[in-house]
Amino acid sequence: MMREAELKDAPEMRRFFTLADGVFVAVLVAVFIAVVVLGTYNYQEAAKTETAKREAEAVMAWLESQAALRDNPDYPIAACGPALETASLLPPTWEACRAYLLSQPEFRDARNPFSEGPLSVADACVPGKSALRGALVFEKFVPAPDGSQAPPTTPPMPPGELLSKHLSIRVSICNRDAEPVFVGQVDF
Amino acid sequence: MTERKIFYLKDLDAETLLRDGEDEANISSHLPIRAWLYAWLLDPTIKGNYQKLVDNSVALLILANLLALIFERVPRIYDPYHLWFHIFDVFSVIIFTVEYGVRAYLSPEDADYKRRRFPRLAYLTSPFAVIDLAAILPFFLQSFIAIDLRVLRFLRLLRIFKLFRVVLPAYEQFLVLNQGRTFRQRLHALVFPSPYGGNFQQYFDVFISFFVIVSVLASILESVQIIDYILNIEFCVFDSVAVAIFTLEYLVRLYSCVEEPDFKRPISGRIKQALTPSTIIDLLAILPFYLEIFLHHLFDLRFLRVFRLTRLLKLTRSSDATAILLKVIGREWPILSAAAFILLLLVIMTASLGFLFEHDAQPDKFDNIPDAIYWAVITLASVGYGDISPITPMGRFITIIMALVGIGIFAIPAALLASAFSDQLLKDREALRNSLYHLMKNGQLDEEEAAQIRLEARRLHLTVHEINQLIETAVKELEEHDNREGMSLPAIAQSPELAIEHYKFLLGQIRQLALLTDDERFQDIARTKDRLTQNELALWAKIKD
Numbered sequence: 001m002m003r004e005a006e007l008k009d010a011p012e013m014r015r016f017f018t019l020a021d022g023v024f025v026a027v028l029v030a031v032f033i034a035v036v037v038l039g040t041y042n043y044q045e046a047a048k049t050e051t052a053k054r055e056a057e058a059v060m061a062w063l064e065s066q067a068a069l070r071d072n073p074d075y076p077i078a079a080c081g082p083a084l085e086t087a088s089l090l091p092p093t094w095e096a097c098r099a100y101l102l103s104q105p106e107f108r109d110a111r112n113p114f115s116e117g118p119l120s121v122a123d124a125c126v127p128g129k130s131a132l133r134g135a136l137v138f139e140k141f142v143p144a145p146d147g148s149q150a151p152p153t154t155p156p157m158p159p160g161e162l163l164s165k166h167l168s169i170r171v172s173i174c175n176r177d178a179e180p181v182f183v184g185q186v187d188f
Numbered sequence: 189m190t191e192r193k194i195f196y197l198k199d200l201d202a203e204t205l206l207r208d209g210e211d212e213a214n215i216s217s218h219l220p221i222r223a224w225l226y227a228w229l230l231d232p233t234i235k236g237n238y239q240k241l242v243d244n245s246v247a248l249l250i251l252a253n254l255l256a257l258i259f260e261r262v263p264r265i266y267d268p269y270h271l272w273f274h275i276f277d278v279f280s281v282i283i284f285t286v287e288y289g290v291r292a293y294l295s296p297e298d299a300d301y302k303r304r305r306f307p308r309l310a311y312l313t314s315p316f317a318v319i320d321l322a323a324i325l326p327f328f329l330q331s332f333i334a335i336d337l338r339v340l341r342f343l344r345l346l347r348i349f350k351l352f353r354v355v356l357p358a359y360e361q362f363l364v365l366n367q368g369r370t371f372r373q374r375l376h377a378l379v380f381p382s383p384y385g386g387n388f389q390q391y392f393d394v395f396i397s398f399f400v401i402v403s404v405l406a407s408i409l410e411s412v413q414i415i416d417y418i419l420n421i422e423f424c425v426f427d428s429v430a431v432a433i434f435t436l437e438y439l440v441r442l443y444s445c446v447e448e449p450d451f452k453r454p455i456s457g458r459i460k461q462a463l464t465p466s467t468i469i470d471l472l473a474i475l476p477f478y479l480e481i482f483l484h485h486l487f488d489l490r491f492l493r494v495f496r497l498t499r500l501l502k503l504t505r506s507s508d509a510t511a512i513l514l515k516v517i518g519r520e521w522p523i524l525s526a527a528a529f530i531l532l533l534l535v536i537m538t539a540s541l542g543f544l545f546e547h548d549a550q551p552d553k554f555d556n557i558p559d560a561i562y563w564a565v566i567t568l569a570s571v572g573y574g575d576i577s578p579i580t581p582m583g584r585f586i587t588i589i590m591a592l593v594g595i596g597i598f599a600i601p602a603a604l605l606a607s608a609f610s611d612q613l614l615k616d617r618e619a620l621r622n623s624l625y626h627l628m629k630n631g632q633l634d635e636e637e638a639a640q641i642r643l644e645a646r647r648l649h650l651t652v653h654e655i656n657q658l659i660e661t662a663v664k665e666l667e668e669h670d671n672r673e674g675m676s677l678p679a680i681a682q683s684p685e686l687a688i689e690h691y692k693f694l695l696g697q698i699r700q701l702a703l704l705t706d707d708e709r710f711q712d713i714a715r716t717k718d719r720l721t722q723n724e725l726a727l728w729a730k731i732k733d
Contacts, residue, residue, distance in 0.1 A: 014370045015370070018372075020372075021372060024372075024439075028440075031439060039425070042424055042481065050420070053417070127490065130485070177490070182417075183417075
């Protein structure tokens with residue numbers, strides 16, 4: 001069987017490698033290089049998302065560490081304190097606490113991996129809106145009232161939200177497509 | 189010259205026929221222990237020994253090692269399970285060390301080394317043995333020397349080269365099969381099934397299938413938030429690698445398809461190939477990746493990610509079941525489309541009536557006819573979510589009628605497909621019986637013919653018992669045919685028993701003719717040139733179906 005097929009090919013005396021084969025191999029190599037370039041670009045973008053996630057995790061860790069200390073009467077960070085009775089002139093609000101948080105050395109020097117600027121905060125991620133890539137998103141977790149069938153809601157943290165009561169804060173980041181990536185939730 | 193194996197008709201047994209190629213190895217127990225072990229474990233020339241099992245098991249372990257190495261890079265997975273990773277590594281090293289030792293011990297039995305002065309030394313310095321050693325040495329070295337973890341992981345990556353032990357012989361076989369053939373013909377042999385592909389083509393298929401399965405699994409797991417959070421970057425790298433492989437495969441298929449008999453023309457042949465369902469599936473498997481990269485600035489293309497799951501359809505290329513399904517759907521298309529038309533008619537009519545009776549009573553639920561169509565389909569299909577239900581007496585009356593009719597109407601296409609499937613199976617078995625009959629005319633089967641039957645039996649998922657039945661029928665018919673052969677038609681007609689058998693034989697021949705000839709041209713010529721009467725043509729259609 002095999003011999004027959006070989007004999008069938010033999011009279012044509014075709015060359016092993018033709019010009020067309022050369023062109024095809026060149027196209028193949030070019031396409032391969034293009035895919036490698038695109039793959040590398042994809043990897044770099046994904047790596048930036050990873051960096052943004054690590055930064056958000058650091059923010060989460062800070063919030064968690066402060067949440068454990070906030071109830072102490074001699075808690076030193078007035079902006080993030082629990083109640084109005086603190087020595088501070090201004091009532092502690094989320095805006096003040098967030099400003100304090102981002103002014104800490106580890107966050108002040110951190111960069112948004114996508115924009116290379118300082119860490120940014122957004123109200124929400126809007127897929128496709130590239131300016132939001134890498135931004136931190138803080139949301140207030142509002143559970144549904146007891147007995148309600150409605151799902152819990154997560155509106156953006158209002159800047160003026162008073163920190164006198166404990167809050168559940170959800171931390172997310174906007175990825176390379178400006179889609180939200182949930183990082184964690186902290187009871188602050 | 190090897191002796192041709194002949195399967196004689198008189199003692200033909202399906203079990204022997206089907207088992208051939210998977211025979212138990214005929215290895216003498218009187219061999220010296222080393223030769224006996226080599227024959228059972230490592231000799232690639234003995235059919236039915238454990239050589240393939242050993243090779244495949246080691247290949248699987250290598251792939252598992254590769255996966256472990258990837259997951260070790262992810263602290264969230266590695267940290268909690270580092271003990272299990274270590275146990276797996278120790279287990280792998282034990283297996284690889286035993287394999288290395290056994291191969292070294294048995295190397296004097298290997299034809300490649302047995303004639304050397306120092307066979308073991310010759311083996312230990314061979315590329316395969318060096319790779320085997322490189323796969324285990326770092327593990328032992330780290331007990332004595334402090335090695336950086338990254339270097340250690342890189343060295344463990346060398347284990348993947350052990351796969352060459354399986355791939356290289358297949359590649360050598362591929363080269364032998366393709367000796368004197370052109371570059372394009374070799375590419376064709378690699379990606380299309382052909383007698384020139386050998387084991388290398390099978391490994392290529394396995395390689396592509398592996399990437400298809402893993403990339404589909406990755407796409408599914410990406411939708412699980414916690415997994416995507418941990419493995420996002422690994423998914424991203426894997427997707428890029430998979431797309432690179434699928435893209436190259438797609439291009440090679442398009443370039444080499446002109447070696448296929450139906451796609452011979454350089455341009456129109458390739459366009460024809462590009463428009464075949466399997467090649468369109470190949471394109472759909474890679475297109476979302478490129479569209480997302482180039483167009484994500486302009487549009488929200490997240491929905492395209494779902495289309496990555498179409499990669500699973502690539503596996504249908506090697507599935508006979510899909511081919512049968514498409515054949516059945518193609519054959520039953522007129523009836524299926526008629527059933528679909530009736531269904532459509534029923535849905536639109538009942539939805540319109542539902543809208544007519546319910547709109548005033550429930551304007552929020554029966555707001556328009558499209559809303560009513562949703563209700564009609566859910567009711568006709570007996571799904572009945574209950575989110576939209578009629579409250580007027582006429583609406584309820586329509587629902588009762590619909591529910592009763594729906595059971596029957598929705599069952600029609602399912603019943604059609606089921607019966608067409610069983611019909612197709614019967615036809616294929618009939619074809620196999622005919623080919624058995626044809627092949628056994630000379631009273632014996634040679635290896636090539638037996639291989640043909642084996643292949644067909646596997647395709648039709650026939651058991652040994654079923655094949656035996658087919659063989660018995662063929663043998664019986666053959667004997668009856670032999671009995672009849674010397675008799676004239678009037679003599680056959682004397683005995684109604686013989687006449688029936690002769691009639692069945694003639695019907696079988698007509699069916700065989702229908703299977704072998706181009707039926708479309710046959711009917712065309714018969715009609716246009718008045719070669720057959722209407723009745724004769726109708727009889728032909730009846731017999732062949």
